[in-house]
Amino acid sequence: MPSLQHGSHPDTGAALSLRGIVKRFGELPVLNGLALDIAPGSFVAVIGRSGCGKSTLLRLIAGLEQPDQGEIRIDDKRHKRRNDDVRVMFQDARLLPWRRVIDNVRLGLPAGTAPLADEVLRQVGLAQRARDWPRVLSGGQKQRVALARALVHEPRLLLLDEPLGALDALTRIEMHRLIERLWLEHGFTAVLVTHDVAEAVALADRVVLLEDGVPAMDLEIDLPRPRRRDAAFARLEQHILGRLLGAGDPTALPAPAAALPRLRRSA
Amino acid sequence: MSAARVVGRHGRRLGRSGLPWLLPAVLLLGWQLAVSLQWLSTSILPSPLEVGQAAWELTRSGELWQHILISSQRAALGFVIGAGIGFTLGLLNGLSHRAETLLDTSVQMIRNVPHLALIPLVIIWFGIGDAGKVFLVVLGVFFPVYVNTLHGIKSVDPGLIEMGRSYGLGQIRLFLDVIFPGALPSIFVGVRYALGFMWLTLIVSETIATTTGIGYMAMNAREFMRLDVVVLGILIYAVLGKLADTVARLLERQALAWHPGYHPR
Numbered sequence: 001m002p003s004l005q006h007g008s009h010p011d012t013g014a015a016l017s018l019r020g021i022v023k024r025f026g027e028l029p030v031l032n033g034l035a036l037d038i039a040p041g042s043f044v045a046v047i048g049r050s051g052c053g054k055s056t057l058l059r060l061i062a063g064l065e066q067p068d069q070g071e072i073r074i075d076d077k078r079h080k081r082r083n084d085d086v087r088v089m090f091q092d093a094r095l096l097p098w099r100r101v102i103d104n105v106r107l108g109l110p111a112g113t114a115p116l117a118d119e120v121l122r123q124v125g126l127a128q129r130a131r132d133w134p135r136v137l138s139g140g141q142k143q144r145v146a147l148a149r150a151l152v153h154e155p156r157l158l159l160l161d162e163p164l165g166a167l168d169a170l171t172r173i174e175m176h177r178l179i180e181r182l183w184l185e186h187g188f189t190a191v192l193v194t195h196d197v198a199e200a201v202a203l204a205d206r207v208v209l210l211e212d213g214v215p216a217m218d219l220e221i222d223l224p225r226p227r228r229r230d231a232a233f234a235r236l237e238q239h240i241l242g243r244l245l246g247a248g249d250p251t252a253l254p255a256p257a258a259a260l261p262r263l264r265r266s267a
Numbered sequence: 268m269s270a271a272r273v274v275g276r277h278g279r280r281l282g283r284s285g286l287p288w289l290l291p292a293v294l295l296l297g298w299q300l301a302v303s304l305q306w307l308s309t310s311i312l313p314s315p316l317e318v319g320q321a322a323w324e325l326t327r328s329g330e331l332w333q334h335i336l337i338s339s340q341r342a343a344l345g346f347v348i349g350a351g352i353g354f355t356l357g358l359l360n361g362l363s364h365r366a367e368t369l370l371d372t373s374v375q376m377i378r379n380v381p382h383l384a385l386i387p388l389v390i391i392w393f394g395i396g397d398a399g400k401v402f403l404v405v406l407g408v409f410f411p412v413y414v415n416t417l418h419g420i421k422s423v424d425p426g427l428i429e430m431g432r433s434y435g436l437g438q439i440r441l442f443l444d445v446i447f448p449g450a451l452p453s454i455f456v457g458v459r460y461a462l463g464f465m466w467l468t469l470i471v472s473e474t475i476a477t478t479t480g481i482g483y484m485a486m487n488a489r490e491f492m493r494l495d496v497v498v499l500g501i502l503i504y505a506v507l508g509k510l511a512d513t514v515a516r517l518l519e520r521q522a523l524a525w526h527p528g529y530h531p532r
Contacts, residue, residue: 062433084435094430098448098525107444108434133525149434 012187013041014074014085014156016061021070023056023213030056031067032213040075043183043190045200047244048210054193057210058161061191062088074157087155089163093142095134095149102130105148113152120148123185124178140171144178151182158183160192164199176202180226197241202227207240217243313495318502321495330484335503338469338480341397342507345404346465350458353409357416357457361450362442367417374413382406383471395476400469407468408461415457419450452526455519462511470504 016038023031030053038044046054059065061072063082071078074085095104105117121127124144134142143163150158160179164172180203183190194200200207201221209217219240223232295315301307302314309317325331356374360367382403393399423446431445473482485500523529 064429064433082433082435086433088430088433090426090430092426094424094426096427096445096448098451098523099444107431108436108440135525135527153434 012156013039013189015040015076016157016189016191017073017076018061019071019073021057021060021072022068023053023060023065024068030213031060033070034210034214036208036215038189038191041187041189042206043192043204044206044208045192045194045204046208046210047194047197047200047240049244050195052210053213054210055161058088058159058191058193061157062086062159064088084153085156086159087150087153087157088159088161089143089146089150091162091165093134093139093146093163095142095145097134099134100130101126101132101134101137101145104134104145105152107149109152117148117152120152121145123151123182124148138171140167140175143167143175147179147182151186154186155188157189157191160190160194162194165194165196172196172199173202177226179203184225197237197244198229201233201237201240202229209240209244310492310494313498317495318498321493321499325484325496325499334479334481334484335507337397338473338482339507341400341473341480342404342465342469342511345401345468346408346461348401349405349408349465350412350461352405353412353457353461354416354454357413357454358420361417361420362446371417374410378410378414382468386472386475389472390476395478400472400477400480403472404465404468407464411460411464412454412457415453415460416450419453419457420446422453423449452523452528455515455523459512459515459519462515463508466504466508466511 016036018034018036021031021034022029034053034057046057048054056065060067063086074083095101096107099107102117102121105121106114109117118127118130121130124147126141126144126148129137129141134145137145146163164175167175176199179190183203190203192200192203201223204221207217207219207221208215209219217240219236221236223236227233298312299315302309302312313321322331356370360371360374385403385406389399389402393402427445427449428441431441436444469480470482473480474486477483481500481503485497488494488496488500520529
């Protein structure tokens with residue numbers, strides 16, 4: 001049986017390099033000349049307010065959309081549309097409701113690799129739900145199936161587009177542990193987009209804050225793994241949150257300047 | 268414990284077996300009673316027993332089976348051809364924007380002609396043989412299948428299609444794994460509508476210019492004032508219609524077991 005236990009091999013994860021990325025929707029540039037390098041096997045969280053372009057960035061890396069300008073390179077190869085080394089976990093689980101759990105995990109697998117699906121489903125702790133329909137699963141279980149479906153392809157780059165946004169706090173923490181564990185085992189490069197600072201600190205080696213379509217802060221997270229929510233964790237979270245709120249927060253503007261744009265916006 | 272809950276529990280047990288048949292049975296009983304007590308003249312409506320007798324006679328002579336067989340054949344042939352064309356065109360227009368631009372307007376224009384209005388034309392074209400009846404059934408069945416197939420394909424969750432593409436599914440696998448199963452609930456709606464149209468079309472076309480089939484049997488009996496046979500013909504249509512719908516429903520339950528609206532209680 002093929003094994004999924006790579007250990008933390010640096011050669012499993014893909015290197016990602018973005019240069020001069022511009023993406024416009026209409027006249028408005030969402031990403032404005034963004035450049036970013038991501039080391040193989042690292043876990044990078046991209047955070048920012050809604051509308052800062054973080055989801056667009058992820059969709060560009062995934063090849064779901066094309067940049068207007070600039071270049072995305074994966075392992076120094078120009079990345080266009082589809083790439084079997086890249087897998088996405090979406091905001092909603094996007095399981096096929098007409099396929100049982102195990103058949104969802106097997107989606108797109110070549111014939112003869114079925115045992116792999118069983119193994120990955122076991123790794124996310126859902127082996128006993130293999131024959132269930134997706135509709136009977138909870139939100140967290142659905143995302144675990146989606147995670148298994150992504151990992152079964154042994155991606156070298158896993159993109160996570162706020163996959164835990166709809167889950168309750170406790171389930172999120174469980175999912176953080178699961179994702180961290182599987183990332184350590186499999187050794188892929190991970191890019192997580194989230195608006196939850198605690199989630200970014202819990203998972204990432206590096207947090208990139210996106211503002212007006214460019215990175216405004218780039219911070220190493222040097223906490224031991226598995227991550228624990230201790231004082232150092234809280235200090236980092238507070239630091240990033242402060243930076244996030246400090247910039248572009250209308251309540252932080254001086255009162256006279258803030259009054260006018262607000263009135264305009266409501267008009 | 269409220270009365271509603273008691274009724275509810277009984278209702279559930281009955282619901283699987285008898286409850287849907289309660290009302291028809293009561294109606295039948297009332298009908299028989301009305302005729303027996305001479306509230307209704309037999310020259311207006313024969314009693315169920317008389318209709319039963321007529322059915323028995325016609326069955327023994329083999330005539331009834333022949334008429335049912337011929338009508339069913341016309342219905343089935345027309346359905347297969349019409350639904351086949353509707354499904355194929357629905358697929359084509361649902362999957363290809365260019366095909367839809369080219370064809371949909373024309374199809375919608377034809378759709379707005381009531382197909383039964385073509386009967387005079389069909390008689391001239393096909394005479395009184397089977398072909399004309401089958402042709403009308405084809406027309407009647409085509410549109411509901413076409414419209415619902417097209418709608419089903421258009422309403423497949425684009426998120427799932429995007430996911431399928433990004434997970435490396437080619438065009439064929441994408442269709443088989445994502446698009447077709449997603450469109451299937453809507454296609455089944457079209458099929459069940461089409462079955463209704465199938466019988467309706469057949470009833471009308473068999474009462475005009477033919478010498479076989481249930482419709483002919485009923486029309487012929489009218490000439491001899493055999494009201495029992497006329498009513499029998501109507502009842503047979505009802506039974507055949509119900510039968511076709513039941514088969515479609517069973518298929519639907521099988522194919523849509525994943526769907527929250529269809530899973531067994």
